[in-house]
Amino acid sequence: MKHYDTIIIGFGKGGKTLAGELAKQGKTVALIEKSKEMYGGTCINEGCIPSKSLIVQAGTRAYADAIVQKENLITKLRQKNYDKLAQLDNIDIIDGTAKFIDNQTIEVIGQEKFTADYIFINTGSQSIIPPIQGLKETKHIYTSASMMKETQLPKKLAIIGGGYIGLEFASMYARYGSQVTVFEYNQRLVGREDEDIALEIQHILENQGVTFHFNSQVQNLSNQGEEVIIQYQKENSDLSEHFDAVLLATGRKANTADLGLENTDVKLDQRGQVIVNEYLQTTVSHIYAMGDVKGGLQFTYISLDDYRIVKDHLFGNKQRTIHNRGYIPYSVFISPTFSRVGLSEQEAIQQGYDVKVAKLPTAAIPRANVDGKPEGILKAIIDAKTDSILGCVLLCERSEEMINFVQLAMNQNLKYQDIANHIFTHPSMSEALNDLFSTFQ
Structure with missing residues (x-):
């Protein structure tokens, strides 16, 4: 041995x-x-x-x-x-x-x-396979991993789950030309985000052609020829639709x-x-x-x-732990990209902070208009008593890069004024942080 x-x-x-x-x-x-x-x-x-x-x-x-x-x-x-x-x-x-x-x-x-x-x-980790009747026997059912190996674009794609993975695939396949329908058990998207942000994401994806069925629970999957029949319950009504493929995005x-x-x-x-x-x-x-x-x-x-x-x-000196990583940003690569770090507005209020909130439409950013991508919104949350940055949401192109700057500022305990008065290059998406955080001044 x-x-x-x-x-x-x-x-x-x-x-x-x-x-x-x-x-x-x-x-x-x-x-x-x-x-x-x-x-x-x-x-x-x-x-x-x-x-x-x-x-x-x-x-x-x-x-x-x-x-x-x-x-x-x-x-x-x-x-x-x-x-x-x-x-x-x-x-x-x-x-x-x-x-x-x-x-x-x-x-x-x-x-x-x-x-x-x-x-x-x-x-x-691996994809969770939900206990839906008929799932094991039905063809053309995919996880996020297996879906990306398919060489033929589905004309009609159903996505079960409106979380972050589901939304990325919904945005992507819609832009390739699929007719995408998302089945979401809850009454809105991404429950851990503020409702205004969730609605903005929903509207953006709807403009890309994505259809959402909220308060919907998939009951049964089966095949009719090469099509997949989804039977689902919505508002106490039993409904069904036909698709070419089904993506499981349930965690x-x-x-x-x-x-x-x-x-x-x-x-x-x-x-x-x-x-x-x-x-x-x-x-x-x-x-x-x-x-x-x-x-x-x-x-x-x-x-x-x-x-x-x-x-x-x-x-080493055993100083690093899972508790002192600092603030951790994340991005969801819909189009435009959604990125966030720190607390949402609702989370900050629930934790007892006296908050101030600033919002900036992406359409107000010069570079976004140069690029012809004005969809989205930027949002910042600060502690009204200390001027500390509690959180930031960026729903715009290149937000996956911009959010790292905000994270660094938060980890260095900078105040919102430090970002409001920072010198950025022009025209850039990052300079929008000047305008967003200047709203508090």
Whole structure:
């Protein structure tokens, strides 16, 4: 039974970065990945990169051509990620499914067993498959990962779920020419956002041709020939519609089911996520968990920061924790991009802040008009007593870049005046932050 200093299960962002660091320090590493199609992790192969490739190409080329371009891109990145680690002397990349035998031992099913001083669980997450009657027997039902492998654009696409992933795909496929219908169980979109922002997102997507069915619960899926029939209930009425394809966008769950954790002292929460402390240690001190598998925000940059926390805990002064990451921004790549950092207006009020709110229509930004993309709105929330920035929402082109500046200002405890009086280049989208935060002066 071969022994390693470290076993890492999963080739995602945190795991692969840690593997490279440990190898450079002379540690022996076994990196176990169950699929050769997943070198580099979910982001590169099934998530951020392929979806953003298709989003960027929407409206500029045919869907089939965009799929080819996307595949070429992720194939190149997958190989690059593999080569970067495979060339290191101390790393063994092992293809296969890992299963815990005990707290110290990992079996690669059908191959052999290994032991290690440290073990890192970096297995990511997968799409939640809702318990809809007929789903398993029905053709042309997809997850976000499998949908992006289809080379034929569906004429009529149904999306079950109006969350962030559902909205990205709705905007993207509508711009390729699909007739998109979103089935949302709740009475509005993205419940964690302020209602004014949710309505603005809804109106933008409706202008792109997306139809929304709110307060709708899908009851049954079946096929009629090659079409999918969705039977759903809306306002106590039983209805049905026909589609060419159905995308399930009902959330994601941690990949822990087949890890054999029942053979260890590692504990899971009620959602099947690995329980960790502030340093990402599980309930077994030499076993850590990084990325989506531990729950929380499911972003590749969180997985990267998990690596930083682990590195500091193993080799540093143990100052980095999951509690001192600072403010964490996120972006949803509809068109235009929606980005946010900090508290929403409603969250700030609920937490007892005396708030001031500023809004700026994207149409008021010179660069947005130069680009011919005036849709959207910008919103800032500040503490009226301290002038501190509590949160910011940017629904405009390039907001995924702009939001990082606001995050940095918040993490450095700057006041709103510091952004209002900052000198930006012109004409740029970022200079709109001058006008947005000057509203408070």
